[in-house]
Amino acid sequence: MEQRTPTLRSVAWLWFGISVAVLAVGFRQAIFLVPTDAAQGNVGRIFYYHVPIAMLSLIFPYINFVASLFYLYWRRRDPLKALTADALALSTAEVTVVYSSICLLTGMLWGRATWGIWWTWDPRLTSMLLLWLLYVSYLMLRSFSSTGQTHTLAAVLSVFAAVDVPIVYMSIRWWRTQHPAPVFGGGPDSGIDPSMLPAFYWNLAGWTLWGICIVLFRFALERRRQLAEQEAALQAIEASLEIPQ
């Protein structure tokens, strides 16, 4: 662990720098280079932030789900690996809450500008809010119950929460919603003008890199906390073994 840290740290800084650079390019593309949307004007530029972040806020829950399943599998077989999976599950859950909050907020801003209302109870919005609520309650559970048992309970809750993710994804395909129909892979009319694609891809790449960066940072932090906890537990056991003379 001690030898690897400097290399890891420089890789992390490099990753951070690259994601900031890609985000800067994406910002320039989205705000200055893309032609103004014919129907919405400059408000349409929120598309380049809202859509990539919404896509990512549906991807991180899956990582959380898979990590939780691995935790449940390794729980008895290999507790140390299980702790790694648990740290990954925690970090992705936190990033999910951050990304889905941003998605909801940018969506509300956009809705206010184009629909005239901040919020409407249509299936896509409702199921996204539900996703946010579920992962907030996941974090609540982790902070509420005593350490040691939390991991299993949280992993179980994550399986429940994961049921909602496909519903969010399919909601604009199953129901006719006020939220626009799928832009990508929806049907013959879907897709966007080629002039908009570079800005979209740069922002998607930027926010993906940034999200992975936060996940890894949070993961490393959680791992450090776990190792410190193990160290403390070990010292407590050793101290209890010493026979008082």
Place this chain on the structure above:
Amino acid sequence: MKYLQHVLDHLRKDLRLEWRSRDSINGMLFFSLLVVVVFGLAFDPTSYPTMARQISGGILWVALLFASITALNQSWTREQRNNVLEAQRMAPSPASALFLGKALANMLFVLAVEAVLAPIFIVFFNLHALGNVWLLALILPLGTWALVVNGTFFAALGLRARNRELLLPLLLLPISLPALLAMVQATTGVLTADLDSIQINTWIKQLLGYDIIFTTVCILLFETVLNAE
């Protein structure tokens, strides 16, 4: 067959416990009655029959949801006395049988509360259903099961947590929202006759799908929760 026997044993034990104390049914009944009275005072439903029809489905289900949360918080606590839960963990019967027995017992309690609550509700809210009332015989059990199956599961999940009474609603409410939406929409559709039968059928199907998915997940994961260390 043996599995069914285990489930029935657990169910019988829970029913007997409840029969001797009657605290959770009485608590639920009085609590949901209070919710109905409070909403009745707040909205004055007898003067506006149309509005009463539109809101009463939602109020009924919210009252039942809150009432079942109060009872579910207690339902595992009685197993913790005298280390009964530890004995059940060591028993040769599968853990999911324990869960199913408990969930069925809770379901029966909530259904009993509904049977008492429904006439009171009709009187206080001056209700006169315009749609096909018999559909409620399908919607009420399905909706109750949706609340109870997850509620029993999450009550077990919160057993080892600090401030368990607060944790259960925090977990149960977000999980129950899709079911709550489906049952409120279906009930309101029956009461107001605003929805046609196809729309009501869709809501009932969604409720059924929700029940199937979450019952499966609960049964699969219950052993993990029971033995969580």
